[in-house]
Amino acid sequence: MYGVMSRGRNRLMLAAAALVAAFVAALAASNAQSQAATANKVIAFNVGAASDPFFVAMEVSADAEAKKLGYTVDWQGAPTEYSPATQIPIVDTQFAQKPAALIIAPTDPNALQAPVNQFIKAGIPVVNVDTHVTKLGSVLSFITGNNANGGQNAAKALAKAMHYTKGKTYQVAVGLTSATTTTNVARLAGFKQEIKQHYPGIKIVAVGYSQSQPTKADANVSNWLSSFPHLSGIFAIDGTNASGASAAIEAHNLVGKVALVGYDAYATNVALLKKGVFSALIAQNPTQEAKLAVDDVVKYLKHHSKGGIKHLVTLPNIVLTPKTSAAALTKYTYPAP
């Protein structure tokens, strides 16, 4: 029996060793370029959920801007999990490599303060993008989009698409990823505030969670269409919900009959906007956020001075409609590698 188990264990270890070797070789190959760069020309860039198209767009933009300025970007982040538990070990690993600077989108303001402090203590400048650490004064600059403003813009766009008239009632549903996703919370707050102030006839009759699955978002919207036959509009609060909601609206032949405002200018969503499936899309500006962050860092590294660097930059969330010019649509579509 021991012999059988031992052989089994040996094979298992052999398989595991082969897997690890293949993994290390693949990583070495993919990192060959960044290894070639000298350490003081490397800008560490760290985000939560690196595969999110919003962050992918940042990666594309940061890479291009850094290359233009003679630097390279060490892009890191957990693939799908947006959490400090997965982000902190990666930040610590980047610190061990002593980069010239760190650009980070912290997944939690308190939890990431200490990892950020170690960079500052070592004289490495830190810039925050999208989200920030608690002590905002400790970082060189903070460049972000305004999610609450995006929610307000979504309410305006939805009211316009539903031809809002004073005195009438409009049933609206909102698709979120979860109750705790920070960007969702800020957008929903802005959406509700705008409704309260300017569109009292709009009633939010249902809220649903997609748990990052577009099929679940699709199912939620399909069910709402049965449950609320007089539904006038839907606010799909992020890219995943936008994908699912647009599919449901198309499947039920309600394009143009139920107003749909989505979020995030994925290429697929922009294509559907052009076809009129979305009444409007709210686009963030990850390209500009990443570009400005790289510019700030390089400016500081060159002059060792904060002169000319704006500490807080808030970029507006843009409203795209089917009438938006083709050039503007191309400009705001999130780039992919």
Add this chain to the structure above:
Amino acid sequence: MTQQGVDAPGPQGAAAVVEPAEGADGALERIRTLVRGQQFLLLIALVVLVVFFTIERSAFISQTEISNLLNDWSTVVLLAVGETFVIVSGGIDLSVGSTVTISGVVAAKVMGGMTGTSEPVILIVGLLVCIAIGLLVGAINVLLINVARLVPFVATLATLGAGAGFALVISGGAPVGADSQAIEFTTPKLWVFSWPVLAIIAIVVVSYLYLHYSRFGRFTFAIGSNRFAARAAGIAVKRQIAKIYMLSGLLAGITGMFYFLRLGSGAPTSGSGEELQAIAAVVIGGVSLLGGVGRLGGALIGAAILTVVTDGLVIINVNPNWNQVAVAGLIAAAAALQALRPGRGLTSSD
């Protein structure tokens, strides 16, 4: 497994033992046996749930909503069918969710490059790609289980992670494709049925016959009941295991195509967590995680209960946070029900 698990008769066994009994006692025993049958109780639970949601909102049995329910049932049922074969054989397949994702994303990439081709041809190619990817993942699982001798949990956990990762690499994190004509295929064409849903029902029927009325099915149960005895009886266990995991991969690939049709795109997160939905449907359906026991009918009803609860809570507009609690409660109730059945149990003492 406990001593009771080995010796005590199952529901059918119990019925056979009481066969000679006559009069009120016999009738009572027969009723007890029927009521103890998990599928019967599940069916009752399903009916009660449907009645409850209909009383709360009559829209629940509207033509549109039945069509929605069928669409949502179809997203999980093929995975549950594949998982039933695997679990009955004493294994587990955690990779099915990732297979749904990767097959949908790769198919979307291939279909996206076929401009100028007619839509049906594009979709057939997409289906073939999904099937090929499903079989490939199944084959990798087979290699890991049969050749590297990893336990199925570890082997399929590896392919679960790898599949999800590859889907992100290939898609770059964003959905691939925006095919409105594909979505059109999922709209009802025959009363509440769309063509893909009818195809899925046909696959389910064939699978049912395959598991319960074919030599393949009998071998699957035999391996799950006692692998050594199955081998001693002349069953080529490794070959049978290979076929089972390939089948599970194949069904996951077909599900990947169905997801593409629903969304009109291959989304990099579309199948994430779906393996747990499938396993939940199977467990609710009374299939024992210990292997060798279960009916595919139970898994089908399990998937239907999950769908009815998930959609029903949306229809009656319950706070969505309760959805996960409700599904967890269903799994616990089903597991407890199994423990109460004579002979088999899923309690911690096992």
